[in-house]
Amino acid sequence: MTSLHILGAGALGSLFAHRAIIAGYDVVLVTRKEEEHREITLERDSNHLTHRFRTQCVSDTHPINHLLIATKSYDVLAATKCISKNLSSGSSVAILSNGMGYHDSLNALTPSHDLIAATTTAGCALISSSAVNGTLHQHYRQSGEGMTFFGHWEQSGDGMPDWLNPLIGSVEQCSWSEDIHSLLIQKLVINAAINPCTALNDIPNGALATDPWRGQVIQAVEEINEVLSNFHGGAIPGSLQDVVDSVIADTAGNISSMLADVRAHRQTEHEAILGFLLEQPMSPPQPKVAAPLLWSWLEALRARARQL
Numbered sequence: 627m628t629s630l631h632i633l634g635a636g637a638l639g640s641l642f643a644h645r646a647i648i649a650g651y652d653v654v655l656v657t658r659k660e661e662e663h664r665e666i667t668l669e670r671d672s673n674h675l676t677h678r679f680r681t682q683c684v685s686d687t688h689p690i691n692h693l694l695i696a697t698k699s700y701d702v703l704a705a706t707k708c709i710s711k712n713l714s715s716g717s718s719v720a721i722l723s724n725g726m727g728y729h730d731s732l733n734a735l736t737p738s739h740d741l742i743a744a745t746t747t748a749g750c751a752l753i754s755s756s757a758v759n760g761t762l763h764q765h766y767r768q769s770g771e772g773m774t775f776f777g778h779w780e781q782s783g784d785g786m787p788d789w790l791n792p793l794i795g796s797v798e799q800c801s802w803s804e805d806i807h808s809l810l811i812q813k814l815v816i817n818a819a820i821n822p823c824t825a826l827n828d829i830p831n832g833a834l835a836t837d838p839w840r841g842q843v844i845q846a847v848e849e850i851n852e853v854l855s856n857f858h859g860g861a862i863p864g865s866l867q868d869v870v871d872s873v874i875a876d877t878a879g880n881i882s883s884m885l886a887d888v889r890a891h892r893q894t895e896h897e898a899i900l901g902f903l904l905e906q907p908m909s910p911p912q913p914k915v916a917a918p919l920l921w922s923w924l925e926a927l928r929a930r931a932r933q934l
Contacts, residue, residue: 627652628789631682631690633705634697635664637883638722640766641750642696642793644668647677649796655681656690656709665761669753670768684708692789695721695732698887699898702728706735713737718789720744720776724883725898726814727906729779741779742787743806745813747873748772749880769880773799777806812869815854817899819846819870821884822923825894828885832878835871842919843870849917853903856915893934896927 630651632639639655643666647653655664661681668675682688684705690712697705702723713719713736720742721732733741749769756763774797776790786794786802794800803809823842824831834843847867887894904920 628692628792629654630692630694630789630793631656633693633695633709634701634723635666635679636696636698637750637752637766637886638746638748639694639696640666640764641668641748641768642694642722643679644675644677645797646694646793647679649792651792653679655679656693657681657683659683660685661762663761665763667763667765668750668768669765687711689714689717691717693717693719695719695723697723698893699723699725699728699895700893703731703735706732710735718742718787720790722746723898724813724817724895725902726810727898727902733779739780740784742776742790743779743810744774744776745806745809746772746774747813748774749877751881751886770877771798775801775803775806775809777803777809779806811854814899814903815850815866816870816873817882817884818850818903818920819843819866820874821882822896822900822920822927824882825884825888826923826926828888830878830885831874831880831882834874835878843874845919846923849915849920850903853915853917853920888930891934893931894927896924896931900924900927 628651630646631654632643633656635643635655635657643653643655660683663678664681665676665678690709695702695706715737717738719736722744729741729743733739748771750766751769753765753767776794794802820831820834823834823839829839833839847870851866884894900920900923904917904924
């Protein structure tokens with residue numbers, strides 16, 4: 627049985643912990659504090675599935691052979707450094723976290739320097755959490771199956787590693803990609819068009835299809851296309867507006883991860899989304915692209931972060 631350690635057992639990490647254990651992995655959750663085990667219930671379409679997971683504290687020195695990172699983007703590097711002692715040249719690391727801008731630094735931390743990047747549109751939200759007799763019990767609700775892709779961060783041409791076969795083979799709409807960078811950019815710009823507007827206005831995704839938010843989404847997409855054309859190698863194939871509208875329709879009843887963070891009084895991932903999109907360093911340096919709405923969202927989220 628292939629072991630799989632998951633760093634970042636929040637909503638996304640817990641969803642993939644369930645997916646991995648169903649796929650036949652020996653799943654271990656990496657935790658900040660000592661826990662004997664953790665019991666997690668995943669609800670989907672009125673069905674409830676509960677698993678009890680083994681845990682390993684970050685202070686433990688037990689080797690980690692296969693690691694899936696699902697932390698918030700701003701915690702990726704610090705959290706990985708905490709367990710770098712557990713990794714060896716034979717360890718495999720994959721990351722599912724939102725946004726961009728940290729992959730190269732993370733790759734430098736992995737002894738094998740063969741980082742697997744991933745992106746997913748699967749949705750999951752925490753419903754309740756409680757400790758009973760020293761065991762943490764968490765209840766999550768899956769809001770959508772989504773689409774998930776894995777691929778080499780640095781194009782090695784080696785194809786999909788064998789250890790990922792069970793997971794990719796057992797999860798609906800999950801596959802390997804030889805062009806993960808393009809898929810990461812596409813997910814980034816979708817998040818940039820949707821998440822900040824929902825977070826700053828405390829509205830579900832579906833509200834973006836109605837006035838007055840519809841006009842903001844259209845303007846945001848226009849600005850994103852301009853930024854992509856100047857700084858990120860050109861616009862994504864097809865109509866970005868159609869892609870964004872489709873995601874809004876498919877997730878109409880959901881709240882974005884950024885809004886969930888705002889409601890929970892947590893830091894948001896604005897730097898890895900809007901910050902990366904707008905401030906990607908260029909050589910030689912280029913003047914800023916005019917994107918007044920995107921900049922206003924980023925400045926508002928930065929102001930909020932300073933108050934936390």
